[in-house]
Amino acid sequence: MAPKTLFFDLTQLASRAPQGLHKGDTQRATRHLRQELAELQNRLYAENRRSVLVILQGMDASGKDGLIRKVFSGINPQGVRVYSFKEPTAEELTHDFLWRVHQQVPRHGMIQVFNRSHYEDVLITRVNKLIPAEVARQRFAAINAFEKLLQQAGTTVLKFYLHVSEEEQRERLQERLHDPAKQWKYEAGDAGKAKKWPLYRRAYEDVFRHCNPASCPWHLVPADQNWYKAYVVAKVLRDTLHALNPQYPANKMARPREC
Numbered sequence: 001m002a003p004k005t006l007f008f009d010l011t012q013l014a015s016r017a018p019q020g021l022h023k024g025d026t027q028r029a030t031r032h033l034r035q036e037l038a039e040l041q042n043r044l045y046a047e048n049r050r051s052v053l054v055i056l057q058g059m060d061a062s063g064k065d066g067l068i069r070k071v072f073s074g075i076n077p078q079g080v081r082v083y084s085f086k087e088p089t090a091e092e093l094t095h096d097f098l099w100r101v102h103q104q105v106p107r108h109g110m111i112q113v114f115n116r117s118h119y120e121d122v123l124i125t126r127v128n129k130l131i132p133a134e135v136a137r138q139r140f141a142a143i144n145a146f147e148k149l150l151q152q153a154g155t156t157v158l159k160f161y162l163h164v165s166e167e168e169q170r171e172r173l174q175e176r177l178h179d180p181a182k183q184w185k186y187e188a189g190d191a192g193k194a195k196k197w198p199l200y201r202r203a204y205e206d207v208f209r210h211c212n213p214a215s216c217p218w219h220l221v222p223a224d225q226n227w228y229k230a231y232v233v234a235k236v237l238r239d240t241l242h243a244l245n246p247q248y249p250a251n252k253m254a255r256p257r258e259c
Helices: 023-047 064-072 118-122 133-152 166-178 190-195 197-210 226-244
Strands: 051-058 080-084 111-115 155-163 218-222
Touching (some): 051 064, 064 111, 064 226, 133 155, 166 190, 190 197
Parallel strands (some): 051 155, 080 111
């Protein structure tokens, strides 16, 4: 079934936590969620039959790196892998745009986190006018088929868009100039990226319209406050793993011998 075409307007989407939500209470809830995630991930790893792919997308400075640290802290690193997609290499450019992505999908038992993903090939490529609209439409269809294939193979796909406001993004990019702990993240083109916020917004809205099937919808996460962003993502992941209900395998040594 083709994904529903919906209307999205990110200028109308909240980028902050609901009014009245207590920061301390939410942070405590996140710690409890991480404890549950540690147990559920251990069961998923031991079961070794299914996997989870977590896709993180967002504007520059939306806080993807920090989110990964906050949500996956305390989880067995044997069962979680993070991969960050950078600019394609010369070798990768000689293949279809999903070739390099398919090599990084999670094997059974694993939680794989994509810090940026195949969606960059219909985002930055469009903002910088590297591909025409027709190619983008073809890639939307290819992405939907790719994610359906992963689901058929036992991978649950969770897609998160970290929605940071234009004002908050501008402040965070400025911090990279003055905070010694963040200066390593600064790139010469950061100021230009901030100016392209409206272009990226429209590109993301197009993605949400065309790559949003009911089987793996986008979760649009308010991201101006890191404590709330971590809670939302941790809760969705916990609820997903709880629904999967992975089980420890039976003790093989306890099985009766065959006659």
